[in-house]
Amino acid sequence: MTVKVLYFARYREALGLDTETVDGEFATLDALRAHLALRGGVWQVLAEQNLMCARNEELCQLDEPLVSGDEVAFFPTVTGG
Amino acid sequence: MAIRVQTAAFDPGVEVNALHAANVGVGAVVSFIGYVRDFNEGREIAGMFLEHYPGMTEKALGKITAEAEQRWPLLRLDVLHRVGALEPGEPIVFVGVASAHRQAAFDACAFVMDYLKTRAPFWKKETSGDGPHWVEGRDSDHAAAGRWVDKT
Numbered sequence: 366m367t368v369k370v371l372y373f374a375r376y377r378e379a380l381g382l383d384t385e386t387v388d389g390e391f392a393t394l395d396a397l398r399a400h401l402a403l404r405g406g407v408w409q410v411l412a413e414q415n416l417m418c419a420r421n422e423e424l425c426q427l428d429e430p431l432v433s434g435d436e437v438a439f440f441p442t443v444t445g446g
Numbered sequence: 447m448a449i450r451v452q453t454a455a456f457d458p459g460v461e462v463n464a465l466h467a468a469n470v471g472v473g474a475v476v477s478f479i480g481y482v483r484d485f486n487e488g489r490e491i492a493g494m495f496l497e498h499y500p501g502m503t504e505k506a507l508g509k510i511t512a513e514a515e516q517r518w519p520l521l522r523l524d525v526l527h528r529v530g531a532l533e534p535g536e537p538i539v540f541v542g543v544a545s546a547h548r549q550a551a552f553d554a555c556a557f558v559m560d561y562l563k564t565r566a567p568f569w570k571k572e573t574s575g576d577g578p579h580w581v582e583g584r585d586s587d588h589a590a591a592g593r594w595v596d597k598t
Contacts, residue, residue, distance in 0.1 A: 374497050374569035375580040415583065422502035423509075424565055438499060438567075442583025445496070445527060445568025446480050446539050446559060 366390060366433035368397065373440035379410045394418050394437060395427035401439075415442050447515070447523050449507045451498065453530035458537055465522050465544040472521050476551035477542040478559050484534035486581070489574040496529045496538070499567035503527075506566045514543075514558050518550035525558060527568065557594050564591040 368391070371384045391397040398418070402411045419438040420429050431437070458479045466472040482494050511523050522544040532538060541558045545551040570581040 371499070373499055373567065374571070419499070419502055419567070422499070422505050424506070438502070440499070440567065441569065441580070443564065443567055444570045444581040444583055445498070445566050446563040 366431065368431060368433065369436045370397070370401070371436065371438040373438065375441045376410055376416075376439055379407050381407075391431050393427065393431060394420060394425065394429050397431060397437060398427065398439065411439055413441070416440070417442060447511060448525070449504060449511065450524075450526045451500075451503050451507070451529060452526070453528065455528070455536060456526055456540065458540055461524065461526060461540050461542055465524065465542045469521055469544070471546060472544040473546045474548040474551040475542065475544050476548070476555040477540065478555050479537050480539040480559075482532050482534045482536050482538055486572060489572070489576070491534055491572050491574055493534070493573045494532045495571045495573075495578075496527075496532060497569045497571065498527075498529045502567050503529075507562065510558055510561045510565065513561070514554045517557070518545065518554045520545050520550060520554055523554065523558070525562070527562075527566070529568070560587075560591040560594060563587045 367386060367388050370387050372380050372382055377383050398411050402408050417440050421436050462477050465475045484491050507525050511525060514523060520543060524542040526540040528538050541555050543551045543555045564587055571578055572581055
């Protein structure tokens with residue numbers, strides 16, 4: 366499957382990347398996150414406990430299933446308002 | 447019902463007055479305006495940058511306002527949020543609610559702000575004397591949002 370992955374705020378800066386396309390087989394967002402964190406170094410930021418995520422522009426939990434073509438986003442706790 | 451995400455400044459007075467314009471059925475208007483402070487977490491703040499997730503931001507705010515409209519009898523609900531560079535003293539966010547009676551307006555306004563704080567994809571980066579830093583989320587914001595969960 367192919368998914369588009371977006372990173373925001375502190376994660377975007379730490380990774381030096383705002384978006385990428387990732388190929389592989391990931392049952393859930395958590396599986397994708399684990400795959401990315403395995404890159405090591407700065408990517409460990411994705412192992413943070415208070416990480417938030419979205420699938421196709423909707424907030425979701427890490428156990429949310431993934432489908433090819435999905436847009437996934439990982440970001441730190443939101444701080445608007 | 448209006449949702450606006452914009453870099454331009456806005457006039458809170460104009461926004462408040464618009465809430466009861468053209469509707470004499472409105473008996474109550476409640477508004478919340480959030481401002482950039484010049485001091486936060488022990489640091490003097492020179493400025494701020496608000497990042498967001500274009501596309502999801504509007505969807506998330508739409509979901510929050512739709513839920514508020516389901517829970518309370520509202521005549522109008524406007525949400526305005528700025529993004530980009532802001533200076534201390536500038537308004538960041540406006541939530542305005544119009545209803546026939548005050549309680550629905552008070553409650554809906556607090557609900558929208560509590561949910562916006564924890565579910566809308568905005569991130570604040572403050573600039574102070576020791577450089578820029580990302581604002582971290584607060585547990586108290588999640589506690590505030592949690593108080594609405596059992597009130598369906």
